Amino acid sequence: MDNAMTANPAPLGLMGFGMTTILLNIHNAGFFPISAMILAMGIFYGGAAQIIAGIMEFKKGNTFGFTAFTSYGFFWLTLVFIIMAPKLGLAxxxxxxxxGWYLLVWGLFTFFMFLGTAGKSPVLRFIFGSLVILFLLLAIRDWTGSEFIGMVAGFEGIICGASACYLGMAEVLHAAQSKKVLPY
Incomplete structure (x- = not known):
């Protein structure tokens, strides 16, 4: 199948990342506890949907999209497993x-992905830049135990996730209307 004839998988990946990030960070900001809702989003939309989007990016020959979506999809699956494994008696x-170290490693990965956004959409650069900051804030929270830093990270993460949702919907509307409806 010709790549020009395939759908753009990026909106699926961006929405999976964005919506799951928003919900987890509403928790991080202190509004509600971790629940099945966040865990289910982490497994299915943040995890599986992003992996599917990544595989579709692979088929389109997009190394950046493939690496980003599959990596962050597996981030969500590992995060849910880290939370659930002790409750299930597995670890x-x-x-x-x-x-904190887990989050720092993801922050370093994200920093290099951010470098890969040079020359791309300003919204995409914002998403990756704000995600670097989010991972660093969450790592500092876990190293220090600071609830305040955790709350700040939560609000910053809501903004990061919302920016991903914005870009995802901008791309969907662009495809649906055959013109840019929202700037990105």
């Missing part, structure tokens, strides 16, 4: 200081 809980 011991991860201490907060160790989670």
């Amino acid at each position: 011991e809980a991860t201490p907060h200081a160790f989670m």
Whole structure:
């Protein structure tokens, strides 16, 4: 199948990332506890949908999209597993200081992905730049135990997730109307 004739998988990946990020960060901001709703979004929309979008980007020859969507899809699956494994008796809980390192590694990965956004859409650059900041804030929260930093990270994460949803919907509307409806 010709790549020009295939659908753009990026909106699916962006919405999976964005909506799941918003919901987790409403929790991080202190509005509600982790629940089945966040975990289900992490497995199915943040996880599986992004992996599907990544595989579709692979088929289109987009190394950046493939790497981003599949990596962050698996981020969501690993995060849910880290949360659920102790509750299921599969592993011991991860201490907060160790989670800080997990988040830092993802922040470093995201920093390099941010470098890959040079020359791309300003909204895409914002998404990756704000995600670097989010991972660093969450790592600092876990290393220090600061609820305030966790709350700040939560609000910053809501903005990051909303920017991904914006770009996803801008691309959907562009495809549906055959013109740019929202700037991106």
